[in-house]
Amino acid sequence: MKVLWVCNIMLPAIARQLGLPYSNREGWLTATLDRFLQEQHRNRINLGIAFPVTPETGNISRKISVSEEESCSCYGFVENLETPEQYDASIEVRMKEIIEDFKPDMIHIFGTEFPHTLSCVRAYGNPERTLIGIQGLVSACSVAYMADLPGKVQRKATLRDFIKKDSLKQQQKKFYKRGLYEKEAIRLAGHVAGRTDFDKESVAKINPKAHYHVLNETMRSCFYRARWKMSNCIPYSIFLSQGDYPLKGFHYLLQAMPAVLERYPEAHVFVAGNNIIRSDTWQDTLKISSYGKYLKKLIKENNLKDRVTMLGMLDADGMKEQLMRSHVFVCPSALENSPNSLGEAMLVGVPCVAADVGGIHNLLVNGGDGILYPAGNVESLAEKIIEIFEKEAISEKYSDNARRHARETHDADQNYYKMIRIYEEILQ
Numbered sequence: 001m002k003v004l005w006v007c008n009i010m011l012p013a014i015a016r017q018l019g020l021p022y023s024n025r026e027g028w029l030t031a032t033l034d035r036f037l038q039e040q041h042r043n044r045i046n047l048g049i050a051f052p053v054t055p056e057t058g059n060i061s062r063k064i065s066v067s068e069e070e071s072c073s074c075y076g077f078v079e080n081l082e083t084p085e086q087y088d089a090s091i092e093v094r095m096k097e098i099i100e101d102f103k104p105d106m107i108h109i110f111g112t113e114f115p116h117t118l119s120c121v122r123a124y125g126n127p128e129r130t131l132i133g134i135q136g137l138v139s140a141c142s143v144a145y146m147a148d149l150p151g152k153v154q155r156k157a158t159l160r161d162f163i164k165k166d167s168l169k170q171q172q173k174k175f176y177k178r179g180l181y182e183k184e185a186i187r188l189a190g191h192v193a194g195r196t197d198f199d200k201e202s203v204a205k206i207n208p209k210a211h212y213h214v215l216n217e218t219m220r221s222c223f224y225r226a227r228w229k230m231s232n233c234i235p236y237s238i239f240l241s242q243g244d245y246p247l248k249g250f251h252y253l254l255q256a257m258p259a260v261l262e263r264y265p266e267a268h269v270f271v272a273g274n275n276i277i278r279s280d281t282w283q284d285t286l287k288i289s290s291y292g293k294y295l296k297k298l299i300k301e302n303n304l305k306d307r308v309t310m311l312g313m314l315d316a317d318g319m320k321e322q323l324m325r326s327h328v329f330v331c332p333s334a335l336e337n338s339p340n341s342l343g344e345a346m347l348v349g350v351p352c353v354a355a356d357v358g359g360i361h362n363l364l365v366n367g368g369d370g371i372l373y374p375a376g377n378v379e380s381l382a383e384k385i386i387e388i389f390e391k392e393a394i395s396e397k398y399s400d401n402a403r404r405h406a407r408e409t410h411d412a413d414q415n416y417y418k419m420i421r422i423y424e425e426i427l428q
Contacts, residue, residue, distance in 0.1 A: 095123035127190035139179030147334035196359025249332035259382035346406035
């Protein structure tokens with residue numbers, strides 16, 4: 001059986017063989033590939049992998065070794081991931097070339113976030129042999145994108161926004177356009193894999209005829225080996241894995257902090273990911289976005305200058321270490337399907353507070369694995385963080401339960417064999 005994977009990134013194992021730079025983003029795909037290669041002969045599956053490359057790299061079509069014993073066919077297609085709201089018809093042509101060369105029995109596309117998903121579905125033209133894996137749903141994210149920002153903030157644009165044509169309104173419009181490609185791809189696919197009530201219901205509205213398969217994801221390996229302990233964490237430290245655009249809800253946390261600091265003056269927020277509030281130099285100030293400017297305004301108004309630390313981009317080990325040091329992990333997003341950051345936090349066992357939105361309730365049981373609160377409710381967010389700080393015994397219970405639940409949800413063996421069974425069902 002020949003299966004073609006279509007990924008959103010060039011996987012590190014491939015990039016190392018080609019001598020090209022790579023990203024550790026979507027590390028769960030690397031974990032899936034590792035397991036796939038271990039079992040490749042047993043399942044008699046010939047794997048091909050297609051992935052986006054830059055114009056400088058150019059189209060790639062070659063068989064490379066991705067481990068000491070295994071090799072697979074690899075194909076690059078040129079795509080500008082900086083402008084995913086623009087559909088490039090040349091990718092559809094390239095996808096036809098890849099399909100004609102590899103001749104897959106089925107195609108598994110990971111994610112709907114980029115227009116290459118639609119290009120591949122169109123080029124293959126075989127819905128009964130096409131499986132799309134849902135990660136996030138950009139069509140739904142476009143609706144929730146502003147996350148209760150004041151109207152005047154939504155309408156503002158900085159010099160950076162004007163030059164890059166990337167104001168908040170323009171960002172939301174880009175998500176909307178990407179959502180149109182996403183919906184068409186789902187309508188043209190015969191099979192969809194997801195993990196939550198939210199994505200199942202969303203897919204049913206878009207394409208009631210699609211076969212829905214439940215398929216959980218395997219996380220990056222280092223998170224399975226970690227174990228959070230109250231005695232080792234920084235007391236009253238709050239960790240947010242990302243906060244560079246409104247949907248992720250960093251502003252909710254900043255609005256909740258005065259109430260938290262009133263009870264716990266030592267509380268401190270640590271944020272990973274792109275630092276959009278940096279203003280060390282005048283160049284930094286010129287590059288700040290309207291959302292970054294709003295975050296800085298909240299930090300100033302709430303006297304949080306010395307209470308917030310931006311960590312920058314973290315690799316898997318860096319993320320694991322930060323989770324181990326944190327007193328609580330917070331997911332305050334306006335919308336999520338099944339955030340891997342929450343799955344990784346639960347695997348480590350750090351107590352979690354998350355907005356009860358989208359598919360999050362399928363990952364975390366309220367009052368058992370951690371705490372859910374009404375999305376966008378700043379007062380409740382503050383109360384739940386304080387509850388974690390106050391009740392050490394309950395936090396330990398949450399930690400144990402979350403680790404147990406996450407190890408079931410993200411069990412590598414179970415998820416791998418479920419994926420193979422789905423392939424077999426489709427091919428039958």
